[in-house]
Amino acid sequence: MPSQKALIRRPGPRLVDGLVTHVERTPVDPDLALTQWEAYVAVLVEHGWETVEVEAADECPDAVFVEDAVVMYRNVALITRPGAASRRRETAGVEEAVARLGCSVNRVREPGTLDGGDVLKVGDTIYVGRGGRTNADGVRQLRAAFEPLGAKVVAVPVSKVLHLKSAVTALPDGTVVGHEPMVDVPSLFPRFLPVPEEAGAHVVLLGGGKLLMAASAPRTAELYAELGLEPVLVDISEFEKLEGCVTCLSVRIRELHF
Secondary structure (H helix, E strand, O other), X not given: OEOOEEEEOXXXXXXXXXXXXXXXXXXXOXXXXXXXXXXXXXXXXXXXXXXXXXXXXXXXXXXXXXXXXXXXXXXXXXXXXXXXXXXXXXXXXXXXXXXXXXXXXXXXXXXXOEOHHHEEEEOOEEEEEEOOOXXXXXXXXXXXXHHHHOOEEEEEEOOOOOOHHHXXXXXXXXXXXXXXXXXXXXXXXXXXXXXOOHHHHOOEEEEOOEEEEEOOOHHHHHHHHHOOOEEEEEOOHHHHOOOOOOOOOOEEEOOOEO
């Protein structure tokens, strides 16, 4: 049976010191953040996802954004080399977790940098954002890891947001959704649907047409409902203060077979 596992990592005591690059820093409430994280995890479990908690990295403020540490394609895990040097200690625990799941493990090597948040998979097409945290050598190494497995890797520019998936994600039918002011070149995506709110561009596919998304995008939720999809809203306001979104708080692993 195909897997339906989600890697998660509990927010640590230094969360309030997390990096910000495209927004002004505002105070983060760590207690509220933990409550919101627990509610996010509960939604995954409620919709049939088996959560796998990665070992804590309390010395790393941004470790809760576990998606940035690994990119999955089929049964292969590519352990990233984050563009922010302060985040590179986050990857060891994630590597241990995917190895325990039986994944084949590759690693991005110096001088490459790659953040998982810069990678959007739509079927066998892998879009990778070339911008602040992911460099050209990181894109090259992503291609080397996944194109032999049948993936098509497409590099796209990212300059207006932290990561590619801060600008765009995809609906179950493969339509890419984004808030146009945050998307460098919407025409690079064969099917692009503009949405009215920045947070509305971030969806996690729960299965069965259900979309996990932030409560801060109610108008976009209405749009998705009109398309016959079912938004499942979560409040992640404390993580949004750190440029986080629903995608980066977990790594969904769908293609392991047991």
